[in-house]
Amino acid sequence: MTTTSDSTKKTTSAPAEKYRRYLQMLKKAGLRLTPQRMAICAYLAHTERHPSAYQVYEELAATHPGISRATVYNTLNTLRELGAIVELSFGSDHTHYETNTQPHVNLICLRCHKIIDYYGDPGVDALMERVRQETGFQSVAVKLDLVGFCAECRLQRLDEIRAMLKTAAQDKFPQTRNSKEEIV
Amino acid sequence: MTTTSDSTKKTTSAPAEKYRRYLQMLKKAGLRLTPQRMAICAYLAHTERHPSAYQVYEELAATHPGISRATVYNTLNTLRELGAIVELSFGSDHTHYETNTQPHVNLICLRCHKIIDYYGDPGVDALMERVRQETGFQSVAVKLDLVGFCAECRLQRLDEIRAMLKTAAQDKFPQTRNSKEEIV
DNA sequence: GCCGTAAATTAGATTGGTTCTAAATATAAA
DNA sequence: TTTATATTTAGAACCAATCTAATTTACGGC
Structure with missing residues (x-):
């Protein structure tokens, strides 16, 4: 998919920049950059959708076997509290996240x-x-x-x-x- | 509490108008105006807060003993689908509603x-x-x-x-x- | 580079808000 | 009134999210 942007756009790819921003925010908050957190951030940075916490866990568990449900939920909550991602709500489903602020x-x-x-x-x-x-x-x-x-x-x-x-x-x-x- | 409004404000009290609007939307959707639904609408119209579905049920159950959990949840979902109320989301709590559109x-x-x-x-x-x-x-x-x-x-x-x-x-x-x- | 310690992760149990179910009841039309 | 449909009810069931205690890990200081 070609990133057909009209106006202001950096030369760096959007996901890479998103990813760096997430890590930066975690670091600035004095939190550790563990492999699990990095994997979660990478997933969030690359998705174009509005995944639910459950989805993030399930899809991440496929590529990162052994990652814990609690870790995914904790990290998502942390990122939300930092304002790095935003909780979305719409009817009758689980909590979804907006990864694009x-x-x-x-x-x-x-x-x-x-x-x-x-x-x-x-x-x-x-x-x-x-x-x-x-x-x-x-x-x-x-x-x-x-x-x-x-x-x-x-x-x-x-x-x-x-x-x-x-x-x-x-x-x-x-x-x-x-x-x-x-x-x- | 005096409704200290600065600019545009109707002479009708705001809760009364909110209430009428809720009922109107239900009616327009071809739904029946049952006592339970009217009680729920009245509650929503009068609250100044952003109640959760659970709160609505609990507080309504106090004044309307016998009202069912399912009825409250169903009605709130219906009102949400009609756009009469809006689902709010913020961390770690239950589903809250914005009753003021x-x-x-x-x-x-x-x-x-x-x-x-x-x-x-x-x-x-x-x-x-x-x-x-x-x-x-x-x-x-x-x-x-x-x-x-x-x-x-x-x-x-x-x-x-x-x-x-x-x-x-x-x-x-x-x-x-x-x-x-x-x-x- | 290794230590020590506070932080983070894990697996699994638990929780509790929400939904589901089937039966009973109420509503509006004929 | 009768009939058909919508709605409500009580309680069971669900399942995403949280909690727990034990284990492991990251990282600044030595």
Whole structure:
């Protein structure tokens, strides 16, 4: 997959940079850089999805046999407390994590539970600064979620309603620009 | 408690309006307005906190003996799927709900897990419209969380670091304006 | 490079919030 | 009223997440 970036982008690969940042944050907090923690960070840095703690453990256990459930959960909690990753929540599932703290918008579908990453950040930096000045709250990460219905589910909903009246109608919706869709 | 509002505010009491909106959304979805559901909506409409599903059940069971755990959980899930309430997540606790879908910012402290509601909405409406046009995603609720450290915890962190060097120093931080603090 | 110690990991048991199940009940329509 | 459907109920079951105590490891100081 070619990293087709439009504007500001470093020459270093994104996962490598993410990885370094994770380790840096652990180190700065005075925590030890154990092989297990490094493996977990590497996994988080390379994933493009929003894995649950359980998923991280399962997939990591495959490549790193012997790694403990407790270690994975502890490390994820630690990273969360450091603000390195952000806990996501959407219906009826387990705890999922956002490993990308670059300000962006999560479009969370109420119907199919799909999460779409939307880049095209509004003035969040300005907001963070305003909040800091007015309340003393120091932000380390942003989580901006729009909860609603994705294009497909929106159409399905409309179709369901229309079907009750007469016949299902066809409609067009714009192509997905500026956003990257993910299966959770 | 007097509702000291600064700018735009209806003459109707906020809880009453919230309550009507909940019932309206249930009705619009073709669901029955049972006494249990109405009690749950009333509870959600009147709370100023971010209750967990468990809390809702426990506190409701006190005033409505005989109400079932399953009913409370089912209704909360239904309201969430309708976008009437929004699931919040922050470390190591159970699922909490945001009952106020009026666009605002949740300041979530990584250290003490306190949630501060901050009103002073950034251009979220414009963002929602842009998202709809570009991706076809139809928003029904916004969740804007800033994860970080509240003023108190920030000072404590600084003190901890300073204490390791010499003596704890005193510092001042601005009063909390434009925001309402809550104990979860 | 080796030691000592506090930190981290491990395997497994445990917990407890949430969901599931089947039966009973209530609701709205015919 | 009768009927069909939706909802509620009580309690059992689930399972992700946490906890425990013992073992192992990382890393600054010697």
